[in-house]
Amino acid sequence: MAKYLLLKHYRGAPAPVNDVPMDQWTPEEISDHMRYMHDFAARLEATGEFVDGQALAPEGTFVRYDGEGRPPVTDGPFAETKDLVAGWMVIDVDSYERALELAGELSAAPGAGGKPIHEWLELRPFLSAPPTISE
Amino acid sequence: MDEVLLRSLTPGVLTVLVRRGADFAAAEDAVQDALVEAVRVWPADPPRDAKGWLVTVAWRRFLDANRADASRRRREDLVDQEPEPGPAPAVDDTLQLYFLCAHPSLTPSSAVALTLRAVGGLTTRQIAQAYLVPEATMAQRISRAKRTVSGVRFEQPGDAATVLRVLYLVFNEGYSGDVDLAAEAIRLTRQLAARFDHPEVAGLLALMLLHHARRAARTAADGSLVPLAEQDRGRWDTGMIGEGVAVLQAALVRDRLGEFQAQAAIAALHADAPATEETDWPQIVEWYDELARLTDSPVVRLNRAVAVGEADGPRAGLAALAALDGSLPRRAAVAAYLHERDGDLATAARLYAEAARKAPNLAERDHLTRRAARINARLNALRCD
Numbered sequence: 001m002a003k004y005l006l007l008k009h010y011r012g013a014p015a016p017v018n019d020v021p022m023d024q025w026t027p028e029e030i031s032d033h034m035r036y037m038h039d040f041a042a043r044l045e046a047t048g049e050f051v052d053g054q055a056l057a058p059e060g061t062f063v064r065y066d067g068e069g070r071p072p073v074t075d076g077p078f079a080e081t082k083d084l085v086a087g088w089m090v091i092d093v094d095s096y097e098r099a100l101e102l103a104g105e106l107s108a109a110p111g112a113g114g115k116p117i118h119e120w121l122e123l124r125p126f127l128s129a130p131p132t133i134s135e
Numbered sequence: 136m137d138e139v140l141l142r143s144l145t146p147g148v149l150t151v152l153v154r155r156g157a158d159f160a161a162a163e164d165a166v167q168d169a170l171v172e173a174v175r176v177w178p179a180d181p182p183r184d185a186k187g188w189l190v191t192v193a194w195r196r197f198l199d200a201n202r203a204d205a206s207r208r209r210r211e212d213l214v215d216q217e218p219e220p221g222p223a224p225a226v227d228d229t230l231q232l233y234f235l236c237a238h239p240s241l242t243p244s245s246a247v248a249l250t251l252r253a254v255g256g257l258t259t260r261q262i263a264q265a266y267l268v269p270e271a272t273m274a275q276r277i278s279r280a281k282r283t284v285s286g287v288r289f290e291q292p293g294d295a296a297t298v299l300r301v302l303y304l305v306f307n308e309g310y311s312g313d314v315d316l317a318a319e320a321i322r323l324t325r326q327l328a329a330r331f332d333h334p335e336v337a338g339l340l341a342l343m344l345l346h347h348a349r350r351a352a353r354t355a356a357d358g359s360l361v362p363l364a365e366q367d368r369g370r371w372d373t374g375m376i377g378e379g380v381a382v383l384q385a386a387l388v389r390d391r392l393g394e395f396q397a398q399a400a401i402a403a404l405h406a407d408a409p410a411t412e413e414t415d416w417p418q419i420v421e422w423y424d425e426l427a428r429l430t431d432s433p434v435v436r437l438n439r440a441v442a443v444g445e446a447d448g449p450r451a452g453l454a455a456l457a458a459l460d461g462s463l464p465r466r467a468a469v470a471a472y473l474h475e476r477d478g479d480l481a482t483a484a485r486l487y488a489e490a491a492r493k494a495p496n497l498a499e500r501d502h503l504t505r506r507a508a509r510i511n512a513r514l515n516a517l518r519c520d
Contacts (some may be wrong), residue, residue: 001243001244001247001266001304001308009283023363045271045272045273045275046270046275046279047276048244048245048248048272048273048274048275048276048279049268049272049276050268050269050272051269051272052269059506074346084366092244092266092267092268092272093244094242094243094244094448113342125495127494127496127497127500128308128495128496129308129496130360130496130497130498130499131307131308132306132307132317132346132347132401133306133307133342133346133398133425134363135401135402135405135438135441
């Protein structure tokens with residue numbers, strides 16, 4: 001019983017094997033990709049392992065506090081070199097091995113030519129609550 | 136209305152339905168419905184016979200659901216006759232329910248969820264909140280678990296170890312939420328111990344009681360973790376410690392040692408000590424040796440190194456640690472502590488910071504970061520002098 005975050009990147013991850021940008025896929029390939037993602041999430045719901053999934057817009061802004069009584073300072077858009085998160089999925093699984101297995105499946109989502117993208121996904125464990133028995 | 140008392144009736148009601156011929160999954164749903172109904176109706180109109188009321192309502196719910204399904208399932212013959220509960224069965228049904236919900240074909244998380252619902256009487260929503268997952272996810276986990284065990288005969292005896300592992304998980308990995316999972320684990324283990332004469336069941340109950348007794352002292356007002364050595368022992372629950380020690384002693388005299396009894400024995404030695412310095416560390420080391428013999432777990436050897444450090448000095452602890460794999464979780468934290476005790480502050484600070492980066496939970500990370508910061512402040516002050 002452990003929660004993991006699966007992070008998908010617009011930028012910042014190593015290049016996938018099937019590295020064709022989405023805007024050069026056929027409309028059917030895009031639909032197939034979306035269906036795969038949707039089915040994947042639905043399957044995780046059915047196995048009782050799904051916690052959350054969201055997609056993020058690529059545009060974003062840096063914001064920081066600028067002192068008492070002053071509006072926050074903004075900066076952006078993000079520089080081209082910045083690691084850019086595209087979305088996430090949170091899973092609740094019995095083991096690290098299971099988390100790896102699911103990340104592998106998600107990375108096999110079809111892309112150009114209907115072939116798996118082999119996209120690099122970032123797998124991050126949640127910091128859990130401390131166990132009661134520690135000694 | 137006492138909801139814990141209400142929920143304690145769950146396994147008994149469920150097993151009556153199963154014994155009358157309802158299949159486990161449908162009976163379990165019907166009992167949940169009856170519990171929800173009881174919470175609604177009882178405050179204004181409490182029944183004289185609580186269990187009888189629940190059985191009647193649950194059986195009616197089961198029949199209604201079954202009737203709706205009847206054309207498909209052909210269960211009409213069950214509908215018209217309402218059998219009396221038969222003679223007392225030779226095997227304890229509630230005990231069988233524990234075994235079923237912890238069946239080895241289930242994953243740990245499924246077994247935990249099913250046990251909390253079918254034995255504990257918690258709702259799916261309560262279990263979902265406790266484990267911080269959506270209710271729909273928990274509902275699926277439970278219904279899959281029920282499907283997985285649907286072919287298991289109710290009368291089959293199970294392995295006590297699987298049940299104990301599930302209860303241990305509920306106790307030890309209880310997250311925050313509406314439901315106090317640690318208290319629930321103790322309730323379920325106590326209920327099991329009353330039905331099942333087994334030294335390891337008693338050992339687990341003792342272990343839980345002895346750790347639960349420290350609960351008030353385990354966290355500071357700001358929510359940060361207070362390690363055992365720094366806990367205000369005056370805040371330990373002496374009544375609970377007394378019960379834990381008595382349960383443990385009764386188990387130990389039977390001379391069938393297991394890992395939970397050994398762990399409880401270590402907890403009891405801590406409970407006995409008015410202060411860390413007065414702890415019987417040599418005896419704790421001996422119990423860790425027993426535990427290592429029983430489980431061969433690297434975590435046990437790591438904790439043993441801490442105890443050796445207290446019994447024979449930090450150098451001895453570090454020597455015990457040297458034999459252990461460097462990639463072991465929490466090894467850096469133990470090494471940091473032993474180096475700190477040995478007076479090597481620079482190494483301790485470095486290792487505490489490393490341990491904080493590897494900590495598996497937030498409370499531990501904060502604690503380790505604070506220790507590193509405290510030592511670094513001391514080192515800086517020494518340099519300035």
